Amino acid sequence: MYRSVPLVPSMIEIGGFHVAPPKKLPKDLQDYLDNASEGVIYFSLGSNLKKKRDMLLRVFSKLKEKVLWKWEDDILPGQPPNVKLGKWFPQQDILAHPNVKVFITHGGLLSTTETIYHGVPILAIPVFADQHDNAANAVKNGYALSLAYHDPNFSEENLLHLLKELLYNPTYRDNVKQRSKLFHDRPQKPMDAAVYWVEYVVRNRGASHLKVAGVGMPWYKYHLVDVIAFLAGVTMSTVLLLCLGIRWLLCRRNPSDKKNKPKKN
Structure with a gap:
């Protein structure tokens, strides 16, 4: 009624089912x-x-x-x-x-x-x-x-x-x-439409063939927790390696810093 949205096969829109043709007023x-x-x-x-x-x-x-x-x-x-x-x-x-x-x-x-x-x-x-x-x-x-x-x-x-x-x-x-x-x-x-699909589900014993794969997924897969965790791990590892690489390059570029550092008496 308000906006176009994607629907899975097991979801049927019946908006307005309660609206009846007008009757005579008092x-x-x-x-x-x-x-x-x-x-x-x-x-x-x-x-x-x-x-x-x-x-x-x-x-x-x-x-x-x-x-x-x-x-x-x-x-x-x-x-x-x-x-x-x-x-x-x-x-x-x-x-x-x-x-x-x-x-x-x-x-x-x-x-x-x-x-x-x-x-x-x-x-x-x-x-x-x-x-x-x-x-x-x-x-x-x-x-x-x-x-x-x-x-x-x-x-x-x-x-x-x-x-x-x-x-x-x-x-x-x-x-x-x-x-x-x-x-x-x-x-x-x-x-x-509501009557037809209720009868359809009854005739086909629950109409399991219309259920999407997400119904049987573990919660962490359904919410992509495993994918998010993997991407977060890759990102953090990349950042860590980049920081270590930059630190190594800086140390290699200035090897005499420690030798030239004045000694304390």
Whole structure:
């Protein structure tokens, strides 16, 4: 999904196997999204941003787009009229709606996969673990912008700037649509591939013929410890011989140094 990497025969990529075709939304959500003529921002970070909640509400109040925010409360103090809260939302089905313009996410792998599948630009707010790497890859591929939760530049002004850039610069949507097209263009659906290869391994009693030689190697060979030790030994021996050779040449070049040295009484 992010970069091309070499895979051994016993490793099969099934990224996106959990993504299902969109289902019909509940009527209230369907009407909310259908009537969002200016578009919708889907925001799913839960209580991770509790300390910066008021700042986010101020940012959303300055936008003309509607905001769907997954939150544990039914209403918030200072909640602007364009923000709709919900304790749970069918995320994949919402991302599939054409009026969703931006997805604000922490950058987890599954959420990132879903937004690529449905072709929605990302504002990533990574907090920990792999989220930072996922966000960086999304930014590199041109369909996201990122502002880490603990970044000292995390401010109302910067958040508003990033959101407007994603909303009104079509480059990000074009890039994620292209990524979505590549994601869908595969000979087999990920879940079908997973089922096939599980059955293949069962049919062939573990499919030992697909295992690479590294599986049975001793740890010191697998990690090339023997090769590294040999090269280190050759290098150290070469340096030692070179030092001894230089010392011998210097002594041979000045044989009278010791003879001419004045004697002490």
